[in-house]
Amino acid sequence: MNRRFSWFNATALTLGFAFLYLPMVILVIFSFNESKLVTVWAGFSTKWYGELFRNQAFLDAAWVTLKVAVMSSTLATILGTMAAYAMVRGGRFPGRTLFSGMIYAPLVMPEVITGLSLLLLFISIGLDRGVMTITLAHTTFTMCYVSVVVSSRLVTFDRSLEEAALDLGCTPFQAFRLVTLPIIAPAVISGWLLAFTLSLDDLVIASFTAGPSSTTLPMKIFSSVRLGVSPEINALSTILIGLVTAAVITASLISKRSIAMREADQQAAARA
Amino acid sequence: MAQPANRPVFAPWNDPDEKPLIRFGNVTKRFGDFIAIDNLTLDIYRREFFALLGPSGCGKTTLMRMLAGFESPSEGTILLDGQDIVPVPPNRRPVNMMFQSYALFPHLNVWDNIAFGLRRDGLPKEQIAERVEKMLKLTRLEKFARRKPHQISGGQRQRVALARSLAKAPKLLLLDEPLGALDKKLRQETQFELMDIQERTGTTFVIVTHDQEEAMTVASRVAVMDHGRIVQVDTPDRIYESPNSVYVADFIGEVNIIRGRATPQAGGRVSIAWAEGQPEILAEAADPPSPGAEVHFAIRPEKVLISKGRPTDRANVIQGRVHDIAYLGNISTYKVEVAGGLMVKAQMTNARRIANRDITWDDTVWLSFTDTAGIVLPG
Numbered sequence: 001m002n003r004r005f006s007w008f009n010a011t012a013l014t015l016g017f018a019f020l021y022l023p024m025v026i027l028v029i030f031s032f033n034e035s036k037l038v039t040v041w042a043g044f045s046t047k048w049y050g051e052l053f054r055n056q057a058f059l060d061a062a063w064v065t066l067k068v069a070v071m072s073s074t075l076a077t078i079l080g081t082m083a084a085y086a087m088v089r090g091g092r093f094p095g096r097t098l099f100s101g102m103i104y105a106p107l108v109m110p111e112v113i114t115g116l117s118l119l120l121l122f123i124s125i126g127l128d129r130g131v132m133t134i135t136l137a138h139t140t141f142t143m144c145y146v147s148v149v150v151s152s153r154l155v156t157f158d159r160s161l162e163e164a165a166l167d168l169g170c171t172p173f174q175a176f177r178l179v180t181l182p183i184i185a186p187a188v189i190s191g192w193l194l195a196f197t198l199s200l201d202d203l204v205i206a207s208f209t210a211g212p213s214s215t216t217l218p219m220k221i222f223s224s225v226r227l228g229v230s231p232e233i234n235a236l237s238t239i240l241i242g243l244v245t246a247a248v249i250t251a252s253l254i255s256k257r258s259i260a261m262r263e264a265d266q267q268a269a270a271r272a
Numbered sequence: 273m274a275q276p277a278n279r280p281v282f283a284p285w286n287d288p289d290e291k292p293l294i295r296f297g298n299v300t301k302r303f304g305d306f307i308a309i310d311n312l313t314l315d316i317y318r319r320e321f322f323a324l325l326g327p328s329g330c331g332k333t334t335l336m337r338m339l340a341g342f343e344s345p346s347e348g349t350i351l352l353d354g355q356d357i358v359p360v361p362p363n364r365r366p367v368n369m370m371f372q373s374y375a376l377f378p379h380l381n382v383w384d385n386i387a388f389g390l391r392r393d394g395l396p397k398e399q400i401a402e403r404v405e406k407m408l409k410l411t412r413l414e415k416f417a418r419r420k421p422h423q424i425s426g427g428q429r430q431r432v433a434l435a436r437s438l439a440k441a442p443k444l445l446l447l448d449e450p451l452g453a454l455d456k457k458l459r460q461e462t463q464f465e466l467m468d469i470q471e472r473t474g475t476t477f478v479i480v481t482h483d484q485e486e487a488m489t490v491a492s493r494v495a496v497m498d499h500g501r502i503v504q505v506d507t508p509d510r511i512y513e514s515p516n517s518v519y520v521a522d523f524i525g526e527v528n529i530i531r532g533r534a535t536p537q538a539g540g541r542v543s544i545a546w547a548e549g550q551p552e553i554l555a556e557a558a559d560p561p562s563p564g565a566e567v568h569f570a571i572r573p574e575k576v577l578i579s580k581g582r583p584t585d586r587a588n589v590i591q592g593r594v595h596d597i598a599y600l601g602n603i604s605t606y607k608v609e610v611a612g613g614l615m616v617k618a619q620m621t622n623a624r625r626i627a628n629r630d631i632t633w634d635d636t637v638w639l640s641f642t643d644t645a646g647i648v649l650p651g
């Protein structure tokens with residue numbers, strides 16, 4: 001096998017990465033631009049970051065986004081973990097395949113449809129649109145991601161650990177709380193981070209379900225850009241990129257570490 | 273001075289006044305169309321070390337899981353101390369189990385693993401500590417109390433699992449292939465340790481195993497299972513010496529099975545015609561078969577004597593040719609081809625050095641055994 005780094009590989013890699021990251025790199029660079037004109041470089045400056053933190057509208061939107069992201073990802077983690085547990089541990093019941101399919105269906109559902117259906121639901125039950133409705137909507141669409149992450153961990157979970165807990169006097173709920181949950185915690189945490197990230201950068205569903213007093217950051221950015229791109233938006237976007245990157249890296253590190261630990265345990269068990 | 277003869281024999285199953293600790297009454301367990309346990313009735317007594325032995329898929333694990341409460345019978349009753357335990361969930365049964373995979377909680381250290389069950393009972397802290405220390409001492413794990421399960425060896429993990437399941441002083445301890453993950457030497461040591469702990473704690477043990485040697489070593493009685501039924505329940509020596517069927521004889525240890533037709537003789541003996549032109553095998557039969565019935569004559573290799581000269585003092589003498597010799601150090605097994613191409617195994621203890629032994633490949637030899645050495649089983 002020829003494992004050398006050929007010209008073809010190098011070109012493909014460069015093109016691929018350029019395609020993925022060039023837009024973001026430009027955005028980050030121009031967020032440090034001195035000039036008010038977005039496309040004309042006039043020297044390095046961090047003044048737009050300062051401007052940003054003095055802009056009350058942006059700060060309000062950031063606060064709404066953060067509230068929604070924390071609440072919805074927490075709710076989605078609780079519900080998603082419960083759903084995953086029921087699907088993996090519930091044994092066989094009629095319609096199990098249908099149910100597990102239905103949990104994952106929102107993953108491929110167009111966001112516009114999810115947003116529209118939620119809007120219709122909120123109108124029909126007379127719920128005033130605001131932070132609460134966005135939170136509920138985000139919980140709905142991020143729950144299935146949590147459920148996927150948690151159930152993939154539960155599938156490899158040694159069932160006899162739960163049986164041992166029952167055998168030693170735990171009720172089924174105690175067995176979950178004292179044995180299952182601590183062991184699957186890394187998967188639950190990465191599920192939470194994933195849900196948090198998804199909620200943070202959602203525009204479509206938030207636009208459908210938001211009210212007048214509850215503009216999220218992506219909505220604010222989108223509406224400002226329609227009036228023209230300002231360096232402030234670049235600065236804000238750079239911060240968002242940083243935040244999302246940090247969350248995704250943390251989530252993958254957590255799951256990698258827990259996999260590595262599990263493997264080490266298994267190897268130790270095999271040696272012993 | 274205590275005389276061995278005065279030591280009471282532990283045999284509660286022979287005592288009609290003794291009440292069994294566990295009583296399976298006509299238990300059947302089905303998984304869909306598959307019958308895992310087939311109308312099984314069995315008594316297990318207090319302080320017994322009871323072994324469920326059989327090949328995989330014979331239902332022994334299902335039987336054990338029904339005792340733990342993880343499966344419930346499709347039909348029949350399971351009594352523990354006279355009380356029906358079928359509706360009792362696992363966390364309310366005075367039964368603990370040691371799992372095949374040990375199922376140690378990876379996020380808790382050894383001490384907390386052992387204390388886990390005691391904490392569920394809401395015992396005061398001092399009492400828990402005292403009990404855990406006692407268990408650590410019993411299993412010689414004092415030094416490892418603060419280690420996590422992945423930081424100790426397989427043998428130590430096995431002892432943690434045992435300590436954890438014994439901590440609550442259950443009426444009944446279930447052991448699911450407890451020594452399967454250990455290497456041979458450690459397994460033998462641990463077998464004696466288990467017996468010692470069982471005797472000291474006075475707990476009733478039920479062990480599931482597919483290893484007949486293990487069952488024979490540790491158990492007071494062995495139940496040999498096949499296809500959801502119990503074929504024979506008896507003490508290890510009776511299982512070995514008087515199996516009730518070809519299945520049991522073949523499953524436990526090595527055995528030669530010779531097929532033939534029986535003719536009853538005087539004195540409770542039968543002669544078995546097994547090959548054309550060969551003298552019939554003479555054997556004692558407790559339960560004589562009808563004339564002409566097809567029977568299996570089973571004899572253990574160690575009860576067959578092999579010699580170069582024809583012995584004159586034994587009831588049965590068969591001539592053959594050495595086909596193969598397996599040298600195992602302490603013993604040698606000779607595979608001897610006799611009339612009709614039948615292979616008969618004979619085992620000899622290697623009491624003399626190898627240079628002094630004179631039987632080798634292709635030698636013509638005589639196999640001999642007494643009329644009480646083997647047993648006659650129905651065909």
